[in-house]
Amino acid sequence: MWKLTPMHDPRPIALRVNGRSVEMTVDARINLADFLRHELRLTGTHVGCEHGVCGACTVLVDGASARSCLMLAVQANGRRIETVESLANGSDLHPLQQALARHHGLQCGYCTPGVLMTLLELSRETAGRNVTEAEVRTALSGNLCRCTGYQGMVRAALEVLNNSA
Numbered sequence: 001m002w003k004l005t006p007m008h009d010p011r012p013i014a015l016r017v018n019g020r021s022v023e024m025t026v027d028a029r030i031n032l033a034d035f036l037r038h039e040l041r042l043t044g045t046h047v048g049c050e051h052g053v054c055g056a057c058t059v060l061v062d063g064a065s066a067r068s069c070l071m072l073a074v075q076a077n078g079r080r081i082e083t084v085e086s087l088a089n090g091s092d093l094h095p096l097q098q099a100l101a102r103h104h105g106l107q108c109g110y111c112t113p114g115v116l117m118t119l120l121e122l123s124r125e126t127a128g129r130n131v132t133e134a135e136v137r138t139a140l141s142g143n144l145c146r147c148t149g150y151q152g153m154v155r156a157a158l159e160v161l162n163n164s165a
């Protein structure tokens with residue numbers, strides 16, 4: 001397994017990731033994205049720009065979306081993290097995942113984990129009411145997609161979020 005070595009400033013952390021308790025010692029300088037990908041092997045969280053612009057690394061921290069490239073793993077101590085791996089139930093894809101596929105809301109898929117976590121947050125925030133296209137576009141404004149475009153993503157989000165209202 002790939003490791004950041006040497007560990008200059010080891011710190012113990014305890015957190016919940018996708019419903020599972022995790023207790024590990026990490027280097028104080030490792031960011032949450034690298035911790036998830038390299039230590040927990042949750043490679044669904046993607047890393048693009050590594051400076052908070054593209055949104056590919058978006059995860060939920062205590063239910064709120066966060067750039068995991070801008071957050072240290074030690075800052076996740078005691079927090080609840082959700083990654084894209086939490087969405088599907090075995091081979092049963094989450095409705096948002098199914099809708100993205102149905103509406104051609106992805107091509108290369110690099111941005112898709114971040115898009116999904118952003119839309120999951122929006123679906124929870126707006127549960128019980130309909131959302132507007134403007135709300136979906138505003139929510140997705142922090143997720144850069146360089147190959148698909150947003151038409152299919154927006155259609156997918158409106159279908160799922162408004163059918164569950």
Ligand code: FES
Pocket residue numbers: 046047048049050051052053054055056057058067068069070
């Ligand atoms: S990799 Fe984190 S915002 Fe781009």
Ligand code: FES
Pocket residue numbers: 105106107108109110111112144145146147148149
């Ligand atoms: S699907 Fe390729 S970057 Fe969005």
